[in-house]
Amino acid sequence: MYLMNCDLGLRAGLAAALLLLCAGLAGCQATALPQTPGTEPPAAAAAPAQVEVVAAELRSWPGVVRVQGSLLADEHAVVGTKVAGRVHQVHVDLGSRVAAGDLLATLEPEDFDLRVRQAESQLEQTRVKLGLKPEEDEEQLDRKQIPEVVREEALLNQARANLKRAESLTPNNVITAEELDQYRAELEVAEARYRLALNAVEEQIALIGVRWAELALAQQARVDAELHAPFAGRVQQRHVAPGTYVQVGAPILSLVQTDPLRFRAGVPERQAARLQEGQAATIHIEGLPAPLKGAVSRISPALDLSNRSLCVEIDVANPGGGLHVGLFAEAEIVVEPDAQAVSIPASAVRDFAGVEKVWLVERDEASERVIASGRRDGEWVEVRSGLSAGQTVVRQAQEGLTGPVVVLQSSAAAAAGKS
Structure with missing residues (x-):
């Protein structure tokens, strides 16, 4: 019985001691809570940032179409030949500079020279038939002096004389009517032959004109065998090489001005x-x-x-x-040309992830403002939307900060004040 009472007393003492210990620990924690290790006291409010500002202004920004x-x-021009022939020489190459009239290429000249000589010979042959000398002009030729015409004119005169003589003998019945008709027929034949001789002369004169034209064509073909630049420029492409046979109009060179x-x-x-x-x-x-x-x-x-x-x-x-x-x-x-647009310095624009922003300053408070910029001209940027003329922004975008700011006098304003 005594031992039981002692045990109960010991347990009650231990419980009381445990309660006192817990109460002490709780009091210590409540006292130390505001100064828990790792927790800093609230910082004092930050001072306003000092920034330089600039006002958006209307500047000359001519309206353009891009x-x-x-x-x-x-x-x-793709330069080709007017005549067919074999290429003798190409005088230029890729990139060559040429002036108007410069020689570009030539065809072999032998065939063209032969055609010129042939045309000259045919012309001379036709002139000889008319008895023309080299220095005489066929247009000034007296048609009646051509030997064929002279002969036919003499026969015509003889036929006229014979008819006249026969008519004078008719009253005396010296010749018969049949003989008189024969003389008249001979006169008509002589007149026809005379006209035919004159026409033959005209035909020969016309043929001389044909021969002159043939000679001119042969000479022109000889000239066309040399290809010249139609304008000043440079050779863009060369299409042929010496020895190539080209047809009329075949491309030789491409020329650009x-x-x-x-x-x-x-x-x-x-x-x-x-x-x-x-x-x-x-x-x-x-x-x-x-x-x-x-x-x-x-x-x-x-x-x-x-x-x-x-x-x-x-x-x-x-x-x-x-x-x-x-x-x-x-x-x-x-x-x-006289258009204007709102403009700000390029340094005032901040580009982040494709979005352009500025720091707008109103009543000493800075805030972000999204803008859409346009053209750039040196240090200035055209503002298409987001700002109006007269609004103030931070000159250096990297200095911007949301919240109160202290506006410093800009360098431009300071210079204006001193002046």
Whole structure:
């Protein structure tokens, strides 16, 4: 009994001690909770960022139409022969520069020389028949002095005399009526032969004209055996080699005129009405350090129905030949020279993941604003949407931060204040 009482007392003491220990631990944790290790006290509020701002302003941004196209030759010709023959020599090659009239190729001349001599001989033969000397002109020839005509005229005069004599003897019945009819028939035959002789002379004179034409054709064929450049340019392609027999019209060389060149492009139908000849244009070609200047030279009177575009051409000077036919190019055609647009410095625009933003400052508060930019001209960017003229943005986009800001005086404003 005594031992049981002792055990109960011991257990009660242990329980009381355990309760006191738990209460002490709970008190310690409650006291130390605000300063738990690893937990920092709240930081003090950040100071406003100091930024330089700039106001969006209206600047001159002429309205343009952008097109893409290619540089084409001002003239392009596949030069062929007017006569058939065998190629004797080709005087130029790929890329050769030629002036108008330069010799490009020649055909073998022997056959052409023979035809010229043949035509000359036939002409001389015809002239000899008429008794013409080399220095005499057939048009000044007296037809009645031709031997054949002289002979027929003499026979005609004799027939007339015979008839007249017979008619004088008729009253005396010296000749019969049959003999008189014979004399009259002889006169008619003599007159016909005389007219025939005159016609033969005219025929020979006409034949001389034919021989002259044949000689001229033979001489022209001899000239055409030499192929000359129709205009100044460069050889784009050579089609034949010496020894090749070519027919009439067969291509010998392809020639292009490279100064000036023509920039040709198709303008979309919705922009076609804004174009006019003479409008200024800027042409950009990859690889050139500076764009080319020009003006709209030609506009097609009709749209291409296959793609609903209007063909325009701009002449491009190429005195040194540095530009090549076929180069791809982009052009900006100024259609509204006096147009203006909202503009900001390029440094004020931040591009992230394809989205362009600026830091808009209003009442000393900066906030992000999404914009749509357009053309760029040096340090300035055209703003098509998202900003209005007079609104203020942070000049350096990387300095922007959402929240309060302290606006510093811009360098431009400071310069204006000093002045």
